[in-house]
Amino acid sequence: MDDKVKVRVGVLGANGKVGKAICEAVDAAADLELVASVDQGDDIAAFVNSGTEVVVDFTHPDVVMDNLKFLVENGIHAVVGTTGFDDARLATVTEWLDASQGTGVLIAPNFAIGAVLLMRFSEQAARFFDSVEVIELHHPNKADAPSGTAYRTAGLIAEARAKAGVGRSPDATTTELEGSRGADVDGVRVHSIRLAGLVAHQEVLLGTQGETLTIRHDSMDRTSFAPGVLLGVREISKRPGLTVGLDPLLDL
Numbered sequence: 001m002d003d004k005v006k007v008r009v010g011v012l013g014a015n016g017k018v019g020k021a022i023c024e025a026v027d028a029a030a031d032l033e034l035v036a037s038v039d040q041g042d043d044i045a046a047f048v049n050s051g052t053e054v055v056v057d058f059t060h061p062d063v064v065m066d067n068l069k070f071l072v073e074n075g076i077h078a079v080v081g082t083t084g085f086d087d088a089r090l091a092t093v094t095e096w097l098d099a100s101q102g103t104g105v106l107i108a109p110n111f112a113i114g115a116v117l118l119m120r121f122s123e124q125a126a127r128f129f130d131s132v133e134v135i136e137l138h139h140p141n142k143a144d145a146p147s148g149t150a151y152r153t154a155g156l157i158a159e160a161r162a163k164a165g166v167g168r169s170p171d172a173t174t175t176e177l178e179g180s181r182g183a184d185v186d187g188v189r190v191h192s193i194r195l196a197g198l199v200a201h202q203e204v205l206l207g208t209q210g211e212t213l214t215i216r217h218d219s220m221d222r223t224s225f226a227p228g229v230l231l232g233v234r235e236i237s238k239r240p241g242l243t244v245g246l247d248p249l250l251d252l
């Protein structure tokens with residue numbers, strides 16, 4: 001393929017666990033060119049100097065907003081896997097994008113196709129069951145709890161149940177050791193496991209009279225995030241403004 005038509009891609013967090021997998025995937029893609037890799041201590045201006053068109057960010061919730069501000073101000077599209085986005089952060093990013101000239105930002109809590117489908121299936125199932133709880137299981141080096149995926153899943157479940165007029169899951173607990181019932185995310189209980197040997201896993205447990213349904217997804221390694229990220233890289237320039245989640249890019 002002619003070099004001129006390759007999308008010029010940069011990676012932020014390039015030495016990290018996911019960043020490394022993304023650099024390899026970009027290198028292996030005939031239509032993409034890795035033109036800048038930035039990690040802790042490097043100068044983010046490298047993206048401007050190298051003419052980067054799209055930056056992929058897998059860094060840390062504490063730094064991702066500064067990164068995004070810089071990218072939007074410089075008209076560079078962004079595909080963001082870093083977690084930590086609540087409604088307030090998303091609103092801030094939208095404000096920045098409103099003032100930009102057609103820059104696109106995709107923020108997705110999980111780029112693995114199976115995890116995207118898990119979120120969709122959970123949303124669809126949520127109104128049919130009295131009870132629903134989420135368990136997310138990750139490697140012990142993860143900084144945030146609950147995971148971005150669990151946070152988003154619980155939000156989607158809560159929204160679907162509210163729309164259908166389904167109340168909170170029944171729970172007679174009156175005495176508890178703090179934390180034993182997990183975190184309350186929009187009225188949905190979310191439990192976080194951190195265990196050596198794991199990568200990224202999630203279960204959504206639903207129950208009603210005489211039956212339960214368990215929906216589970218497992219990322220066995222970090223290459224699972226690459227196809228979704230590359231899809232975002234190829235599509236984001238056609239989607240000015242903020243896109244949340246991979247769903248619209250998959251026609252879901």
Ligand SMILES: NC(=O)C1=CN([C@@H]2O[C@H](COP(=O)(O)OP(=O)(O)OC[C@H]3O[C@@H](n4cnc5c(N)ncnc54)[C@H](OP(=O)(O)O)[C@@H]3O)[C@@H](O)[C@H]2O)C=CC1
Pocket residue numbers: 012013014015016017018019038039040041058059060061063080081082083084108109110111112148225
């Ligand atoms: N959406 C998705 O599909 C997925 C999202 N994630 C999320 O992505 C993020 C990263 O995960 P992971 O790769 O496991 O984490 P790692 O800690 O392995 O990698 C993060 C990398 O970013 C670097 N870094 C930190 N601050 C900066 C900065 N200001 N500029 C440039 N680089 C920086 C870190 O350097 P140092 O170590 O020196 O601080 C590190 O090399 C997390 O929020 C995680 O939850 C993870 C998997 C999938």
Ligand SMILES: O=C(O)C1=N[C@H](C(=O)O)C[C@H](O)C1
Pocket residue numbers: 083109110138142143146147148149150199200201
């Ligand atoms: O930190 C991780 O590893 C992951 N983070 C994302 C999250 O918080 O949901 C996505 C995936 O679960 C892996």
